């Protein structure tokens with residue numbers, strides 16, 4: 001992208017060019033007070049300024065350098081500013097400098113605001129970094145006014161390559177918005193639920209304390225009784241909870257499905273479910289799986305029509321399983337819960353469901369611990385200053401996929417709900433979505 005011209009209330013930011021060298025030298029590059037916090041020393045001759053400006057690349061995609069001009073003074077050149085992609089942190093950085101006779105007029109804030117907006121709106125950047133020397137309080141004040149927050153300290157940083165400064169490191173992270181997802185029948189579901197497979201006794205109480213209201217269980221998990229009891233003990237009203245359970249393929253069949261549902265709701269101490277899923281499309285080796293699937297779905301649809309279940313869906317269904325339901329029923333699943341995480345995104349199944357307005361939910365959103373040490377994920381998490389787990393959950397959530405991470409630890413339960421204070425940018429989403437396969441559980445509906 002070519003460096004653009006940006007107009008603010010009082011200033012014009014235009015591409016900085018080699019021909020600016022004489023004015024730049026006279027007004028700020030030769031001034032030691034200005035250069036003190038810059039990446040160059042005060043220039044001793046215009047030749048040094050020329051050398052500095054000869055490095056400006058107007059067509060660069062990783063650095064944009066602007067001249068700062070005051071409109072009311074006939075576009076008087078009073079400083080320079082820029083944004084550049086830092087190899088150190090893998091994040092875009094901002095900086096500016098102004099001629100001394102233009103200090104204290106609020107131009108710094110006007111420039112910084114324009115640069116932040118340029119990064120956010122034009123370059124679609126979601127993490128911006130900046131730094132100032134602790135003694136340069138004005139610069140720190142300007143950055144904080146523009147939305148930067150302190151994230152760390154750097155000792156002995158040399159802006160000019162010589163003088164050491166203790167610096168504050170700042171960030172702007174574009175935040176996300178926590179929103180419920182709407183199913184095809186209008187029912188709203190939380191974007192983050194609590195997954196209960198292998199959840200220990202007492203974990204439901206902890207999850208309620210941490211803020212979870214959505215609980216994902218299954219007859220197969222053998223914990224519906226525990227969940228029912230702990231939810232009852234929580235004192236929360238039934239209508240404030242979202243309870244999802246699943247029928248296991250050995251329970252498939254028309255009459256059998258009613259019985260399985262009854263067993264689940266009795267154990268869960270409830271008279272209805274918010275969501276009921278067919279856990280897998282078939283029992284392995286079942287030669288009549290299509291007919292068993294249809295008998296089961298028929299019963300589940302009847303329970304749905306009777307108001308015993310608010311929404312119905314499936315899990316681990318690939319398009320060829322989904323087609324069996326499509327060919328035989330009017331009511332299609334509202335949810336498909338699939339193994340989904342960085343490195344295993346099942347695009348074919350996900351796209352197929354999306355085309356039919358079937359909500360996608362991710363099981364093992366953390367890859368059950370199998371991918372957290374992958375160097376690519378670790379590096380990307382460092383870039384956004386988050387844990388690999390937080391990156392994994394936000395990655396799914398940004399694709400409108402609901403998630404049901406499981407933890408037995410209350411701090412980690414809370415952390416898994418707190419994923420909205422940063423946003424993975426489009427570029428990094430594309431990188432993450434294009435990784436080779438990682439961390440597959442080896443659980444497949446047909447194999």
Ligand SMILES: NC(=O)c1ccc[n+]([C@@H]2O[C@H](COP(=O)([O-])OP(=O)(O)OC[C@H]3O[C@@H](n4cnc5c(N)ncnc54)[C@H](OP(=O)(O)O)[C@@H]3O)[C@@H](O)[C@H]2O)c1
Pocket residue numbers: 194195196197198216217279315316337338362363364365366367368369389390404405406407408409412413415416
């Ligand atoms: N439909 C299906 O076929 C199917 C299959 C599998 C699972 N599921 C559902 O999906 C839920 C989640 O999947 P999952 O349990 O397989 O795996 P997961 O949620 O991807 O990972 C759980 C593992 O990650 C750890 N963990 C959780 N939060 C963490 C954090 N913030 N930092 C570090 N480690 C963290 C947990 O350990 P700690 O407990 O020690 O924190 C646990 O070992 C299940 O509980 C279940 O409800 C459905």
